[in-house]
Amino acid sequence: MxxxxxxxxxxxxxxxxxxxxxxxxxxxxxxxxxxxxxxxxxxxxxxxxxxxxxxxxxxxxxxxxxxxxxxxxxxRVGVAPTGELADVRHGAPMLSLSNALSESELFDFDRRVRERLESGGLEIGEIEYVAEPKLDGAAVNLRYEQGRLVLAATRGDGQTGEDITHNARTIPAVPLRLRGEQWPEALEVRGEVFMPRAGFDEYNRRALETGGKTLVNPRNAAAGSLRQLDPKLTAQRPLDVFFYGVGEIQGGPPIVTHGDTLEWLRELGFKTCPQWQVVTGIGECLNYHERTGEKRNELPYEIDGVVYKVNSLQDQAILGTVSRAPRWAIAHKFPAQEELTVVRTVEFQVGRTGALTPLARLEPVFVGGVTVSNATLHNMDELARKDVRVGDTVIVRRAGDVIPEVVKVLHERRPEETRPVSLPES
Incomplete structure (x- = not known):
């Protein structure tokens, strides 16, 4: 009051x-x-x-x-920028991550880390890492000066991104000013903006009810929302954000590990992923990856893998970077849950009530750890809305035990001779 x-x-x-x-x-x-x-x-x-x-x-x-x-x-909801989004340069580069698609590639990464540290004269045992879920969203860089948000930008090419300050301010979990009192003079904080599953489903449900445009998937929804010119549109999207690191920093307390960084960010008011954990050695990394994969579909947000980062900031500095990726971090990906394939034919199944369910027969494709050759089109209204045709290139999705579904048609790849699917003759 x-x-x-x-x-x-x-x-x-x-x-x-x-x-x-x-x-x-x-x-x-x-x-x-x-x-x-x-x-x-x-x-x-x-x-x-x-x-x-x-x-x-x-x-x-x-x-x-x-x-x-x-x-x-x-x-939080301010005035839209005039014209296109402006380019802004990051104070420190926003690096990409190398990927490990197999256990052997992860072992190779750990071996390279230990060899490089040992070459510096250090006596190395098992490496301590921080393991974090890899969110499937859009990376952002927030800049604070004297404790206040002054700039937000997309990753862009890692050196230069687009100014999205007007949209970042609409996200409730983005602090407009830092908590506490001992702030760095300037601070860049890196995070991943995402749309929670429940928010994505609710947004699409309302869009269908009102005749609005639905969103394809949470990842594209997050990225597209951040690049809107009108912040009022972004404010209508149920966006959230987890913060995972810092870029340029002027001042601040002495911090020696990445885990300490995450704790400090929380003290400043930043939301961090609650599932991060300190692990030792590749064995514990693999156990974390397996446990996270088993719980993947229970999480309220989409992830596409796990990120491992050397915990010691001193060791990170020794390891350095190569090209546009750090030598001290790697993403261990899960099998893809969305892939491209081609519709061979569309068939119809008759349910117990007599209702027709259209089913797309697909060129077999490996999705979510299994080979998929069929995908549901749910009902006739959905078939008509998506306008799936034989010969179309489509995005097919499989999440957990959910029946594979056709998410979107790539109209730019549609053959000229395709025709809308007709109901079977009774």
């Missing part, structure tokens, strides 16, 4: 000093509640109380616009 000295005053009665003090307290309260709700997943006030605080803050700012600040909770 508003500060005790002012809570009974109308907006017009409060003088400038009172307004400034109340605005500061309201913003701190709301930011604290946002952190508890979106980062800690532990709300501390009822929605109605939160709404009252936001309404009071909005009313005060409407009456005293000279006191509005860029980091106020009311300013």
């Amino acid at each position: 508003p500060p005790a000295a002012f809570r009974d005053l109308t907006v017009g009665e409060a003088d400038s000093q009172q307004v400034v003090l109340e605005l500061a307290e309201l913003r701190n309260l709301i930011e604290s509640h946002d952190h508890a709700y979106y980062v800690l997943d532990d709300p501390v006030v009822p929605d109605a109380e939160y709404d009252r605080l936001m309404r009071r803050l909005q009313d005060l700012e409407d009456a005293h616009p000279q006191f509005i600040t860029a980091d106020s909770p009311t300013q």
Whole structure:
């Protein structure tokens, strides 16, 4: 609630000093509640109380616009940029990751790490890594100066990305200002923006009900949302973000491990993936990969593998980078859950109620750990909406034990002679 000295005053009665003090307290309260709700997943006030605080803050700012600040909770949805998204240079490069597609490639990575550290005269045993789920989203770089968000950018080519500050501000889990008091003078934080499964499904359900455009998959939805020119559109998308590292940093506490970095980011108010874990040696890496793969489809967000990072920041510095990838980290991918294939024919199955279910017969393709040659088209309305035709190149998806489905037709690859699928003659 508003500060005790002012809570009974109308907006017009409060003088400038009172307004400034109340605005500061309201913003701190709301930011604290946002952190508890979106980062800690532990709300501390009822929605109605939160709404009252936001309404009071909005009313005060409407009456005293000279006191509005860029980091106020009311300013998450701002003004769209004019023209295209501007290019911005990262303070430190955003590196890509090398991939390990098999256990042998992971063993080779670990051997190279140990050999390079040993060549520096270090006595090396098993390497300590931090293992983290690899989210299937869009990488972002946030820059804070004096504790306040001043810039957000896409990864781009690793050196230069696109300015998406107007959209990043709409994501509730993105801090507009840092928590605590001892902030670095400047800080770049790297994260992965994603759309949770439940939010993706709900968005598409509403889009179908209202005749709107559905989203293809959570990954494309996250990337496309960040590149919208109008932040009001992005604000309608259920986006979330996990932060996993830092780029350029000026000042800050002494930190010696990547695990310490993740803990420090949480103290500053950044949301980190709760499944990260310190592991020792490749054996524990493989155990983590196996456990994570088994739980993959139970997670509320999509992942496509596991990332291992050498935990010691000193060792990371010794290992360095090659080309545009660090030598101290690698992504251990899961089998792909989406692949391209071609529709051979469309058949119809008759259910017990007499309803027709269209089924696409496909060129066999390896998806989600199995060979897929059939995919459901669910019902006639779905067949018509997606306009799947024989000869089409399609994206087919298989997640866990779910029946494979045709996600999208690549119309640019459609043969000229294709025709819409007709109902079978009775």
